[in-house]
Amino acid sequence: MKKYEILEHKADLRIRAFGETKEELFLNMMKGMMESMRSEGIKKGENRKIKITSPDLGALLVDFLSEVLYLSQVNKEIYKDVRFKKFTDTELKGELTGQKVERFGEDIKAVTYHGLEICQRKDGTWEAIVLFDI
Amino acid sequence: MISKKDFKKISDWLWEIPKSFRSDMRVPARIYVSEKMLEESSKDKSLEQLVNVSTLPGIQKYALAMPDMHEGYASPIGGVAAIKISDGIISPGMCGYDINCGMKLLKSEYSEKEIKPHFDKLATEIQKEVPSGLGRGRQVKLSIEQIDKILEGGAQRLIQQGYGEKEDFENCEAGGKLEWADASVVSDYAKNRGRDQVGTLGSGNHFLEIQKVAEIFDEKVAEVFGLFKDQIVIMIHCGSRGLGHQVCTDYLRTMIPAMQKYGIRVPDREFACVPFNSSEGKRYFSAMASAANYAWANRQMITHFIRKAWKSVLGEKASPLVALYDVAHNIIKNETYLINGKETEVAVHRKGATRAFPPGHSEIPEKYREVGQPVLIPGSMGTASYVLVGQKEGEEAFFSTCHGAGRTMSRHEAIKRVSGQEVVKSLESKGITVKCWSLRGIAEEAPMAYKDVDSVVNIVHNAGLSKKVVKLLPLAVIKGE
Numbered sequence: 001m002k003k004y005e006i007l008e009h010k011a012d013l014r015i016r017a018f019g020e021t022k023e024e025l026f027l028n029m030m031k032g033m034m035e036s037m038r039s040e041g042i043k044k045g046e047n048r049k050i051k052i053t054s055p056d057l058g059a060l061l062v063d064f065l066s067e068v069l070y071l072s073q074v075n076k077e078i079y080k081d082v083r084f085k086k087f088t089d090t091e092l093k094g095e096l097t098g099q100k101v102e103r104f105g106e107d108i109k110a111v112t113y114h115g116l117e118i119c120q121r122k123d124g125t126w127e128a129i130v131l132f133d134i
Numbered sequence: 135m136i137s138k139k140d141f142k143k144i145s146d147w148l149w150e151i152p153k154s155f156r157s158d159m160r161v162p163a164r165i166y167v168s169e170k171m172l173e174e175s176s177k178d179k180s181l182e183q184l185v186n187v188s189t190l191p192g193i194q195k196y197a198l199a200m201p202d203m204h205e206g207y208a209s210p211i212g213g214v215a216a217i218k219i220s221d222g223i224i225s226p227g228m229c230g231y232d233i234n235c236g237m238k239l240l241k242s243e244y245s246e247k248e249i250k251p252h253f254d255k256l257a258t259e260i261q262k263e264v265p266s267g268l269g270r271g272r273q274v275k276l277s278i279e280q281i282d283k284i285l286e287g288g289a290q291r292l293i294q295q296g297y298g299e300k301e302d303f304e305n306c307e308a309g310g311k312l313e314w315a316d317a318s319v320v321s322d323y324a325k326n327r328g329r330d331q332v333g334t335l336g337s338g339n340h341f342l343e344i345q346k347v348a349e350i351f352d353e354k355v356a357e358v359f360g361l362f363k364d365q366i367v368i369m370i371h372c373g374s375r376g377l378g379h380q381v382c383t384d385y386l387r388t389m390i391p392a393m394q395k396y397g398i399r400v401p402d403r404e405f406a407c408v409p410f411n412s413s414e415g416k417r418y419f420s421a422m423a424s425a426a427n428y429a430w431a432n433r434q435m436i437t438h439f440i441r442k443a444w445k446s447v448l449g450e451k452a453s454p455l456v457a458l459y460d461v462a463h464n465i466i467k468n469e470t471y472l473i474n475g476k477e478t479e480v481a482v483h484r485k486g487a488t489r490a491f492p493p494g495h496s497e498i499p500e501k502y503r504e505v506g507q508p509v510l511i512p513g514s515m516g517t518a519s520y521v522l523v524g525q526k527e528g529e530e531a532f533f534s535t536c537h538g539a540g541r542t543m544s545r546h547e548a549i550k551r552v553s554g555q556e557v558v559k560s561l562e563s564k565g566i567t568v569k570c571w572s573l574r575g576i577a578e579e580a581p582m583a584y585k586d587v588d589s590v591v592n593i594v595h596n597a598g599l600s601k602k603v604v605k606l607l608p609l610a611v612i613k614g615e
Contacts, residue, residue: 010178010205010544055391059403066383073376074326104268105572107337110231110379113386113403114207131207133231133379134338134545 001125004032013108013132014115018125023084025118025126026061026092030068033108033132034078041102045077048096057089058118061128064092065111076101109133136181138172141165147597150196151185158401159188165199166531166597171589174542175203180210186401187215192222192410194473194480198531200487201593202540202585206230208404211486214534217410219468219479223398224415225407226389226422228483229466231382233422234429235373236307236462237488237510239521240437240455242444245364246346246609252447253344254567257610259443260342260368261569264436266614267334267375275330281377281428282317282325284332288427289434289460297438299454304499306460307489310430312423319417320377320424321384328377328428333435335614339538339579340372341512342440342612345519349605355505355523359458361604368455369519369606370436371512373464374429381425385418410481419466419481426465433460458521459499459508463488463537471532482532490524490535490600498524509600511591514539514584515576515613516561519606520591527598535600536590543583552580567610575613 004017015032019025048071054060068079079096086093110133118128141149144164149172151163163184167175175181180203187209188197194216203212208227215228242249249256265273276284283291289310290303303310317325335342347365350356361367374381389406392414393399398407408414441455466483473480482489491498491507498507506524513519517539524533543551554573557580561568570576595602 006546008544008546011211011541012545054387059387059390063387066387070323070327070380074329105574107268109376110383112207112231113390113406114227116403133207 003028007129009131013134014129015132016127016129018127020125022057022126023087025128026064027082029061029128029130030065030079030082033065033069034072034080036106037072037078037108038105039078039101039103040105042078043100045098045100048098050096051093053091055090058116059113060090060092061118062111062113062116062130065130068096069108069111071096106134135176136185137176141172147593156185159185160190161188161193162196163188164196165203166593166599167201168589168593171201171593178205180205183208183210184213186405187213187228189401190215190217190223190225190405190407191398192218194218194478198534200534200536201590202486202536202538204540204542206485208402209485212536212540213485214487214532215483216471216480216532217483219410219481222410222481223407224410224419224466224481225405225483226382226385226418227404227406228485229382229422230464230485231379232373232464233378233381234426234462235464236429236433236460237512238370238433238437238460239458239510240368240440241360241458242366242455243453244366246366247364249366253610256443256447257344257567257569257612259447260440261612263439263443264342264612265334266571267331267336268614273330276332278322278325281328284431285317285320285424285427286315287311288315289430292431292434298434302434302437302457305457306430307462310434310460312426314420315423315427316420317424319421320381324377324380324384327380328375331375331377332432333439334375334432335372335436336375337575337614340614341515343369343519343608344610345369345606345608347604348518348607351602351604352523355603358502358505359508359521359603360456361521367606368440369510369512370433372432372436374425375432377428378425381421385421388414422466426462429462430460459510461488461510469532471529482534484534486537487534488537489533490522490528491533492524492526492528495524509535511536511587512538513587514581515579515611516564516566516581516608517587519587521603521606522591522594522600523603525598525601528600531599535594539584539587539590541583542585545578548580548583549574549577552577552582561611566608569610570613
């Protein structure tokens with residue numbers, strides 16, 4: 001299964017991600033965001049614990065990505081994986097696997113709610129579209 | 135899909151979508167464009183987004199769009215909404231993520247001929263002095279306490295510390311400091327993102343340019359602004375970096391659930407808003423002001439670094455760089471207008487639009503008051519930029535004008551069509567020096583990805599929103615990443 005794809009957008013970065021489950025969808029969208037930052041000088045890093053509560057699944061995805069983006073920016077890290085310890089439509093807890101980087105080639109500045117789509121397809125798999133401000 | 139047939143022509147430069155177009159519109163939507171540009175505007179979602187702006191509770195007169203309009207997140211970029219403070223909303227999305235993204239122009243006393251032999255060295259030294267903030271160049275990390283002082287003191291705080299001259303804040307919108315800023319309503323997340331970014335340029339369309347005054351349209355105003363033919367000036371375009379983005383993210387997250395409490399519904403979550411006078415609204419307005427102060431401090435620190443480079447290349451005795459003006463194009467400000475015969479206080483949300491106060495306005499520096507506020511309009515990379523001046527006729531647009539050229543092509547499309555090397559070569563063939571860490575960044579910002587700035591500026595000039603004073607041409611372009 002394809003993890004994610006970059007969609008056309010005039011000024012910013014729009015990613016469509018896929019997943020067998022909601023958890024995998026969140027992971028793949030995170031990978032799309034992290035890989036788009038084109039980081040250089042990757043070294044071993046730390047793991048980071050995260051905890052998010054949001055009004056619904058769509059907001060949970062955006063708020064999760066915003067948290068990951070924040071951690072990435074202030075710690076100069078990228079995250080390759082996330083292990084969820086709790087995952088509902090409005091709450092998640094987990095741990096990110098981090099790697100230190102020297103610099104980013106692309107500055108993703110924010111995760112937006114604009115044109116946000118998240119849905120389960122007929123075959124049971126999940127799909128979402130998120131727009132990032134770059 | 136909205137198209138030309140949905141518009142009523144008001145003048146050659148102004149078109150209106152009547153309130154009857156969609157049942158949730160509270161006011162008509164108006165767009166400052168030529169007939170040709172109007173047809174172009176229908177190609178993306180910006181017109182639909184403008185109609186969405188017209189549905190915001192408390193909006194007065196019209197939802198407005200400037201000729202450089204293109205698709206944004208909630209509001210189109212180039213959108214203006216004046217919202218009544220007593221019973222309207224405040225919307226972080228209508229201000230944008232990059233709070234107080236704006237322009238600063240520094241003028242020298244030198245002409246092109248005098249500086250020409252030093253160009254390459256000057257551009258190299260400026261690039262070296264001004265870090266991008268993405269990992270290259272100088273890295274200074276301030277404490278949270280130092281950030282708090284910048285959030286509340288703006289550019290003035292840095293000038294007090296010796297990073298500038300008194301004239302720098304005199305010649306700046308709001309004196310480089312909004313008084314209602316309050317560091318306690320800005321999250322630690324935002325502050326942490328801001329700790330190592332004071333004096334950094336960032337990426338995307340942000341840039342520094344060494345330019346020359348190529349053409350003078352209004353001798354009298356140019357003289358008041360201290361501009362002369364062939365003069366070397368330096369233009370700065372950047373904003374509040376990660377800190378401003380985090381403030382917007384934080385408050386959208388607060389407002390999305392709060393809207394239910396206030397019974398507000400919006401066409402897109404990115405428009406999340408609350409009553410201006412609610413506790414959440416007041417907190418956001420103070421947080422926005424804090425981020426705006428951070429942006430003015432950022433442009434001030436960049437100015438300091440540029441001056442350092444200037445002196446190191448031209449010598450200690452070189453005549454100094456003086457700030458002409460500094461003005462935001464993403465901001466919310468309280469202003470008073472006569473609406474339906476009544477003095478009305480409105481929160482003017484400008485998202486990719488520049489304030490352009492007319493002659494005599496009390497909020498512009500005394501030295502410019504007789505002629506009007508300087509308006510700084512950057513072109514796309516390698517093309518012309520402009521200095522305009524605010525006009526009385528601009529009142530119909532809440533004293534707002536355009537903010538740049540406006541994208542017409544995605545970054546992705548630009549990269550597919552042209553390589554960074556080709557762009558650099560074409561700029562160099564025009565005599566423009568390019569300093570950039572990333573060739574990809576150069577390709578993304580290729581001039582072909584933008585509207586023609588000359589036509590955009592001609593619209594606001596002809597519509598009377600702001601008048602052309604001088605045209606600037608780039609000699610060196612310096613980009614972050």
